[in-house]
Amino acid sequence: MNEWGVVGVVIALVGLIVTIAGPLAKVSAQLSKNSAIQDGILARLDKLEIADKDFQESARQAHSRIHGRIDDVEDKVNDHEVRITTLEKSGGN
Numbered sequence: 011m012n013e014w015g016v017v018g019v020v021i022a023l024v025g026l027i028v029t030i031a032g033p034l035a036k037v038s039a040q041l042s043k044n045s046a047i048q049d050g051i052l053a054r055l056d057k058l059e060i061a062d063k064d065f066q067e068s069a070r071q072a073h074s075r076i077h078g079r080i081d082d083v084e085d086k087v088n089d090h091e092v093r094i095t096t097l098e099k100s101g102g103n
Contacts, residue, residue: 011019
């Protein structure tokens with residue numbers, strides 16, 4: 011191979027490297043950007059999961075209070091029904 015053949019091969023190799031290096035740099039930059047976006051999404055997801063657990067606990071407590079109040083009202087209604095029944099029986103005599 012003569013000197014010009016070597017120069018031609020070197021030029022071809024440089025062209026190949028430039029052709030491959032450009033898109034690789036773009037892909038690398040995009041992967042870095044996607045990684046940063048993914049990290050942000052995962053951080054937000056973690057916050058949402060914590061907020062959801064807090065909300066579920068709060069909802070459980072609220073339901074417990076509501077059911078307690080319902081039980082109290084049921085007891086009062088039963089007491090009133092007994093009184094009414096007693097009054098109706100004694101009023102008829």
